[in-house]
Amino acid sequence: MATALTAPRRPLFLPAYDTESGGFCLEACRKIARLHRQRGIPATFFIVGKLLETEGAAYRELLDEPGLFEIASHTYSHKLLRDHGICGPGASPEEIHEELYRGKALVEDCFGRPCLGLRPGCGFDVGFRGAPSVLAEIVGAGFKYVSSRLWGPHTTVPAPLEQAHTYAEDGFPQLWEFPGHGWHENVLKGHNATPGRLLLWPPFYPEMQVHGYVKTPAEEFGVQRFFIDRAVADGLEYATLIWHPWSLNRFDPDMRMLELLFDHVAQQGMGFARFEDLWRSRQ
Numbered sequence: 001m002a003t004a005l006t007a008p009r010r011p012l013f014l015p016a017y018d019t020e021s022g023g024f025c026l027e028a029c030r031k032i033a034r035l036h037r038q039r040g041i042p043a044t045f046f047i048v049g050k051l052l053e054t055e056g057a058a059y060r061e062l063l064d065e066p067g068l069f070e071i072a073s074h075t076y077s078h079k080l081l082r083d084h085g086i087c088g089p090g091a092s093p094e095e096i097h098e099e100l101y102r103g104k105a106l107v108e109d110c111f112g113r114p115c116l117g118l119r120p121g122c123g124f125d126v127g128f129r130g131a132p133s134v135l136a137e138i139v140g141a142g143f144k145y146v147s148s149r150l151w152g153p154h155t156t157v158p159a160p161l162e163q164a165h166t167y168a169e170d171g172f173p174q175l176w177e178f179p180g181h182g183w184h185e186n187v188l189k190g191h192n193a194t195p196g197r198l199l200l201w202p203p204f205y206p207e208m209q210v211h212g213y214v215k216t217p218a219e220e221f222g223v224q225r226f227f228i229d230r231a232v233a234d235g236l237e238y239a240t241l242i243w244h245p246w247s248l249n250r251f252d253p254d255m256r257m258l259e260l261l262f263d264h265v266a267q268q269g270m271g272f273a274r275f276e277d278l279w280r281s282r283q
């Protein structure tokens with residue numbers, strides 16, 4: 001009993017995919033879903049609603065497995081839900097309403113199950129803190145959680161291992177935030193044009209150095225595993241990385257990095273879960 005009480009908590013790992021690019025993401029998701037099925041590893045797919053208007057039948061066929069795959073929203077068309085330090089100004093209130101309501105409805109209509117969560121396009125350094133009108137729309141649309149804190153302070157990378165919290169301070173205690181962690185893998189590979197100013201000073205994790213774009217899946221794994229190891233060392237509840245199917249597949253068509261990372265997570269004695277599992281554990 002003493003051992004059980006004093007044993008450090010093993011974090012959960014939450015595989016999640018921001019699915020947003022017509023054609024390219026579907027091709028990648030076929031490989032990703034196969035890998036998850038082979039290993040029985042659950043995942044959350046945050047899908048842009050607009051993709052489901054054109055490729056919904058294919059996504060449903062591929063991912064309609066409620067015990068394994070959670071389907072959540074990546075907004076309707078990836079418009080920004082508030083101003084972003086790198087990606088630009090936020091959309092209008094009318095556009096934000098559509099991004100939330102239409103994005104959620106498309107997931108629910110396509111998969112015939114509730115869409116609990118939202119991953120906003122790009123994400124933000126403070127999530128939706130200080131944005132009460134957007135939070136009211138998110139809650140009004142029926143979302144139970146958001147995963148919107150995806151950057152370090154001042155919109156830098158990596159995103160630190162922040163843990164779950166509610167938006168009680170902003171007046172929405174029922175809405176959970178589950179921050180994402182690490183480097184946006186598309187940024188790590190130079191797949192999106194990014195400004196030179198991306199790093200924080202002083203750094204959050206001074207022991208971690210990334211000297212340039214990664215060149216191989218093994219090199220990418222070397223960066224990604226830092227956050228797994230740190231979550232274990234710190235005894236955190238969970239870790240989750242910011243992944244995009246189109247970008248994973250372009251860089252690593254054999255999904256080697258995912259295999260290395262899933263092996264590593266399992267070797268740490270960590271469990272796998274979806275965002276909805278994290279949310280349900282709080283109800």
Ligand SMILES: [Zn+2]
Nearest residue numbers: 018020121122
């Ligand atoms: Zn996105």
